[in-house]
Amino acid sequence: MTLPRWLAPTLFALALAAAAWRAPFPVAPAFVPPPPAVADPAPAYFSTALLPTAAPSAHAAALAELADGRIAAAWFAGTREGAADVAVWYATLGAAGWTAPRAIATREGTAAATLAYARKVGNPVLYAEGERLHLWFVSVALGGWAGSSLNHAVSGDGGASWSPPTRLQTSPFLNISTLGRAPPVALADGGLGLPVYHEFIAKHGEWLRLAPDGRIVDKVRMPQGRRTLQPAVAVLDGQHALAILRDNDTGPGRIRVATTLDGGQHWPAADALPLPNPNSSVALLRLKSGRLLIAGNGASGRNQLLLWLSDDAGKTWHTAATVESDADPQAEFSYPALLQARDGRIHLAYTWRRQGIKHAAFSEAWLTGDAR
């Protein structure tokens, strides 16, 4: 059977028009600017507690504040990192303390929902957006973490139930090597900017711009002269944001920096911070007072977890507190997550000796040494 000559060009013209109609034409991006700085009047306090154990090995906590004020934590745990029984676990902190952890993402559930084989899961990221609680996590079918694909699920009831995860399309080559670690920031158009990273062959930070409906509308690389991972972002105004990155290159590391002055369209490298980074994850938070807070490991390695403060939008930094320190170089207090709740309380969650997740809550007065 021979097709009429006009058919193929007509179908092509229709398909091209439909694709053009569907292609996004987003406005220039802008951040939701942070609210004006206000001092935190709370007195100095500091408390810590280990979260209930979910499995023998735990790592990579994430935090969010739910609409009702509860603090939510997610992390991955199993018999060991990368094991088939590793799941993403979830618990909330209310008046009665931490709830028992519940698995909210498993490799079996992810494989069933995406109709794609998954060998392991890891690296959860939480973000509360009104009543909606977002969860991003990675799944791997083949190889190590460099083979990760990014998945997304949403809860409308504070984490009690979750939508089936969907796999995001973020790479043309086997759709691998996009990982998340730090929470997104809100964009003025109702979308989100999600810091992610790539670690197959090259290692660098990336920025995913998500439309209000969750669709990816842009992807921007964070080029650095060195191998970097795990960007964490703080917004300084409507166009200006700071990203800090884990230094994954050889030699003594320092916390690497990228900044944007155009709402996330470009993330050129800036001077590294004068703060050590022994190839480990860092967390960044803009406090309600306008100060910036970093949690990360000291020069000795993951056996020391420190907090640094900046009073001048990241130009200078000083050590605010040592949260954990152990003379044993094998001890590990790592992968911090930071959150300031609406009540002003600052929350820190981190991997504690790989045996569990530890949570610390403190005030800014404790950080600045007032009454300490």
Add this chain to the structure above:
Amino acid sequence: MNATALYGWLAHGVVIGALVSLLPLGGKHRLLGMAAMPLAWFSGLAALLHGFVGTPSVTLLVLAIWQIAGRGPSPLGQRPAWLVIGTAAVLYPLALGLGSFDPYAVGYQPWPLLLAIGALAVVLLRCRREDWLLILSAALAGYAGGQFANLWDALIDPLLVLAALAVVVGQLARRRTAG
């Protein structure tokens, strides 16, 4: 599951069916290719491939359907195969981190890519390659239908590049044998 996951799983079953139909199985190769599809879906093989290589492009899916349907020689001849390989040779290294420009990002707001495809369509029309015009139409329709966040993913994927490499290598081998 969402529609993209379902598409990827189904398409991998078709790709596996097309691969089976390429095997030297006598006159039953097409029938066995069709029988391989449900086997791939329900044995877990399609899900395994989906996990390993991601969502197949519409281009690959149409070529696989063409193969199973036995509608004559595959449209993936020498020139299209070289175009696929050339595109992959630029796209993959840059997208994986070589240099600072990421061409894959263009596919999320694909206006330049749509212009390039429009220009390619003019060439195809002049060359009377209606088969590839229809394949590109299917890829664009797949993108327009929301199956792909990034237009590149509707057009090209690593399995398609492997198929193109097989075409080129096979042709070179035949020339060497003939020479």
